[in-house]
Amino acid sequence: MKNEITDVSLQQQVDELSKEMSPERDLxxxxxxxxxxxxxxxxxxxxxxxxxxxxxxxxxxxxxxxxSPQPGTSTSNVDIAQVMQQDFNEQKQLMLVNLGQPDLKQLSPDMQKQFDELKKAQQAISKALENDPTSVELLNLLRWTQKQELDLLKQIYSPKWQTI
Structure with missing residues (x-):
């Protein structure tokens, strides 16, 4: 075979190559x-x-x-208590409009007693908030008593809902 290349012949061919290559065009x-x-x-x-x-x-x-809060627009806790009371009154009025006005005289004495206790508690808490408007505990207690009164109203009307 004539095409066999040995290491010696390969080295000779490499040595014969020119040391520099020039590009075909200007780069x-x-x-x-x-x-x-x-x-x-x-x-x-x-x-x-x-x-x-x-x-x-x-x-x-x-x-x-x-x-950021604007100067002069901060709400005090007294305002919060008033807003809570207004919100409660609106919720109660909406519930009474939807369900009808309750006849508290026809309620059992136990239910009447619970209503009276809740109203007295709300009045006492409102007076206490006038003296200590920064009390978070009083605000939470007011919210709880309002919720209890709304739940009691729902409980009064639940038997009528079931009979319809």
């Missing part, structure tokens, strides 16, 4: 274009992170300003 215009594109794109890139950072800062400031 410098392509290199200059690539460098110019990189320098132009580097100029544009820093703008985007700055824009994102500015957007985040603006969003945080708008959120902070819109959710």
């Amino acid at each position: 410098w215009p392509g290199i200059e274009k690539a460098m110019a594109k990189q320098s132009r794109s580097n100029v544009k890139r820093p703008f985007y992170p700055v824009a994102w950072a500015a957007t985040v800062v603006v969003a945080v400031l708008v959120s902070w300003l819109s959710f």
Whole structure:
């Protein structure tokens, strides 16, 4: 076989090759274009992170300003107690309109006693809140007594609902 190449012949062929290779065309215009594109794109890139950072800062400031309490608009606990009482009265009135006015005289003495105790408790808590408007415990107790009265009203009307 004539095509067999030995290490010695391969080394001779490598030694005969020229030490330098020249390209078929001039490569410098392509290199200059690539460098110019990189320098132009580097100029544009820093703008985007700055824009994102500015957007985040603006969003945080708008959120902070819109959710921060305005001076002079803070509500005191006395106002909270009044709002709770108004809300309770509205809920009770809505329930009574939907269900009808109860005839408390027809209720059992035990139910009448519970209604009276709840009303007295609400009055006592309201007076205590006038003296100590910052008491969270009193506000919670007022809410609980109001809920109990609404639940008692529901309980009174539950037998009528079942018979319909």
